[in-house]
Amino acid sequence: MEDFQMTTQDNAAQNTDRDLVLTRLIDAPREKLYAAWTQPELLTQWFAPKPWSTPKAVLDVRVGGASVVTMADENGTEYPNxxxxxxxxxxxxxxxxxxxxxxxxxxxxxxxxxxxxxxxxAGKTRYTAIVHHWTAEDRKTHEEMGFHEGWGQCTDQLEELVKRI
Incomplete structure (x- = not known):
């Protein structure tokens, strides 16, 4: 959890009432982090906060390409995204x-x-996720859904994975 930070963006260049931000310094090369986001067999290992899972990921990683990442709750109910x-x-x-x-x-x-x-x-990778929402209400909803906790837990899982691969 070294150098861990999650905040609502306060930079004037960002729209503070619509953005949520997670940033972390991860001790892994950026190639591994990118692979964990773009290879379905890796993404399914870390993407959903436990006890949820990610049973399927279909990724067409190109501009205009579709993705469908399916998360499942503890009962197996699937939620395609x-x-x-x-x-x-x-x-x-x-x-x-x-x-x-x-x-x-x-x-x-x-x-x-x-x-x-x-x-x-510094020999590591600064991993940053900026989530722009369509409205301030959407940002608030996402925050209340557990953005900080959920994305933080998923980033922990991502970090564990990239250290193993």
Whole structure:
């Protein structure tokens, strides 16, 4: 948990009433973190906060490519999360949204866009997730759903995985 920080973004360049941010310095090369986000067999090992699981992940990692990451609760009820990649810079940056569900087909209810960056820092990787919400109310809902706890736990699981691979 060294150098762990999660805050609502207070940078004037960001929209503070709609953004949630997680950042952590992880002792692993950024290539491993990127792989854990872009390879289904790795993503399914860490993506959902336990005791939930991720039984399926279909990832077409390209600009305009669709993704469907399915999480399941303790009873096995599945919750598919469709989205689309907006920007892909291997080992550096991933941007995806639920506003589209692949090949620019709009979703029924956009909620968020995620900007992930993997930046080398002191022989480690600065992992940053900025979650832009469509409205301040969506941000508040996500925060109340347990954003800090859930994304924090998932980042712990991600960190454990990248140390093993």
């Amino acid at each position: 469709p989205g689309q990649y907006l920007e892909v810079v291997p080992n550096e940056k991933l941007v995806f949204t639920d506003a589209y569900i692949g090949d620019w087909a709009p979703s029924a209810k956009p909620f968020m866009t995620v900007v992930l960056t993997f930046t080398p820092e």
